[in-house]
Amino acid sequence: MRKDQKYRETKMRLLQKLTGMEWLQSGYKNSPEIERHWFKGYHIYSSKEEVVKRFVTGQSISCFGTKTGGEKLYVAFAGGNRFSVKYLTILYDTARMFIQETGVHFCQFRIEKEERKVKVIESTREELLRAINSYVLMLPFKKEKQKFFQQFTLVYWDWEVIRCTDRAMKKGYPVVEKSLFTDEYLDNLKST
Numbered sequence: 001m002r003k004d005q006k007y008r009e010t011k012m013r014l015l016q017k018l019t020g021m022e023w024l025q026s027g028y029k030n031s032p033e034i035e036r037h038w039f040k041g042y043h044i045y046s047s048k049e050e051v052v053k054r055f056v057t058g059q060s061i062s063c064f065g066t067k068t069g070g071e072k073l074y075v076a077f078a079g080g081n082r083f084s085v086k087y088l089t090i091l092y093d094t095a096r097m098f099i100q101e102t103g104v105h106f107c108q109f110r111i112e113k114e115e116r117k118v119k120v121i122e123s124t125r126e127e128l129l130r131a132i133n134s135y136v137l138m139l140p141f142k143k144e145k146q147k148f149f150q151q152f153t154l155v156y157w158d159w160e161v162i163r164c165t166d167r168a169m170k171k172g173y174p175v176v177e178k179s180l181f182t183d184e185y186l187d188n189l190k191s192t
Contacts, residue, residue, distance in 0.1 A: 045075065046077065058141075060140065062135075067131055071094070073136055074087045083125060095164070096108045105153060106164075107152075
């Protein structure tokens with residue numbers, strides 16, 4: 001193949017690409033610009049049933065908190081249209097079934113219900129974006145050959161964790177628990 005023929009083919013491909021780009025640009029010329037939010041700090045699960053199954057069986061769950069605060073978290077799932085989001089509420093009480101394992105605090109969680117059914121909330125993406133103030137990962141407390149009682153710990157987006165022993169401050173950085181390094185524990189380490 002000659003040089004001038006390769007040059008013409010390359011030029012034709014470039015013209016086709018530019019024409020395609022102009023065509024796309026003209027197609028979207030009069031459409032309103034939509035502000036895009038690329039970061040989404042929570043996962044949208046495929047269904048409400050998937051969220052409930054993960055909760056009951058003790059799997060990690062991605063959630064978010066809102067500015068209303070309190071001992072509530074929300075888990076999003078698919079089911080609305082592309083402009084809306086559905087989510088359910090998970091409640092917790094730091095004093096209920098509290099357990100501390102190697103410095104990590106766990107307490108019992110429950111799904112909020114309305115008339116014996118899981119309460120589902122639907123909101124627009126914009127409203128939800130304005131309401132969210134934290135992103136959270138729920139991690140289960142499970143032990144082999146023991147029943148799971150929906151006990152979880154929380155790890156927040158800023159690396160703080162749930163603190164069940166201080167009613168005034170329910171969130172903070174992880175600290176070394178005194179019970180982990182008692183004299184008895186250290187003596188047991190020396191003898192092994």
